Amino acid sequence: MDEQLRRLLGAVAPTHDDRQSRMLDHGVAEGFPTVGPQVGGVLRLLARLTDATDVFEFGSGFGYSASWFARGMDGGRIVLTEYDDEELALAREFLDGAYGVDFVFESGDAMAAVGRYDGPFDVVLLDHEGARYAPALARVREKLEPGGVVVADNVTAGPVDAETLSVMLDTEEDPLVTRDEPWDVDTTTEGIASYLDLVRSDPALETVVLPAGEGVAVSVRVG
Ligand SMILES: C[S@@+](CC[C@H](N)C(=O)[O-])C[C@H]1O[C@@H](n2cnc3c(N)ncnc32)[C@H](O)[C@@H]1O
Structure with a gap:
């Protein structure tokens, strides 16, 4: 991105509260990949704009992204999911009892955990593995009502090869299926291409990609 x-x-990213500053310090010290404050601001905005009372996260780490959702909510519930029990324990330490929000901590595979919730979700965050964004969308699509939002992180930078991604999505052919020779790309880039192709071609979703952080795709259900 242009410097x-x-x-x-x-410069215009939102500021952290004291709890979030401690979380950020922890993330930086550990080199843990959080969404960061620019995307955090987007999450807070989406929670506020949807009057969110029910949020679900695929991949929560130690709870930094959930703290941003919480700051845009007036009560309600956020479900955090995380493979790594040490991260989830930290999330509980940082968040339990904070922000007037009910935090639910789901240990294990987010793809399985989501099956235990009926929705409707107001906002869903995809921040687990790019290769599994499309299957995750399939699991939540019917749990979104019109106005419900899915936000996917790391769609233009970070673990993806943005140049290859743009070529894949700019082609006249089906970017993923009908090509004679398979794309020589890593599974994350392929997964993100698959996800972006899915949301842009779904008539029930309106999608924009925002250049915050490492790029977020925001899709709202319209039908
Ligand atoms: C980028 S980090 C999440 C950061 C977090 N959303 C934040 O901004 O604070 C991705 C996390 O997802 C977890 N993860 C990856 N695949 C998962 C899965 N299928 N189920 C649950 N957690 C998963 C990883 O262990 C890692 O901690």
Whole structure:
């Protein structure tokens, strides 16, 4: 991304509260990949705009992204999911009893955990594995009512090869299926391409990609 735009987005990113500053310090010290404050601001905004009372996260780490959702909510519930029990224990330490929100901590595979919730979800965050964003969407699509939102992180940078991704999505052929020779890309880039192709071609979803952080795809259910 253009360096000036990067600096501008950073300059207007929202500020952390004390709890989030401690979380950020922890994330930086451990080199843990959180969404960061720019995307955090988007999550808070989406929670506020949807009057969210029910949020589900695929991949919560130690709870940083959930803290941003919580700051945009007036009560309600956030389900955090995480494979790594040490991260989830930290999330509980940081968040339990905070922000007037009911945090639910689901240990294990988010793809299985989501089956235990009927929805409807107001906002869903995909931040687990890019290769599994499309299957995750399939699991929540019918748990979104019109106005419900899915937000997917890391769609333009970080673990994806953005240049290859744009070529894949710009082709006239079906980017993933009908090609004679398979794309020589990693599974994350392929997974993100598959996800973006899915949301852009779904008539029940309206999608924009925002240049916050490492890129977020925001899709709202309209039908
Ligand atoms: C990018 S980090 C999440 C960061 C978090 N959303 C934040 O911004 O604070 C991705 C996390 O997802 C977890 N993860 C990956 N696949 C998962 C799965 N299928 N189920 C649950 N957790 C998963 C990883 O262990 C990792 O902690």
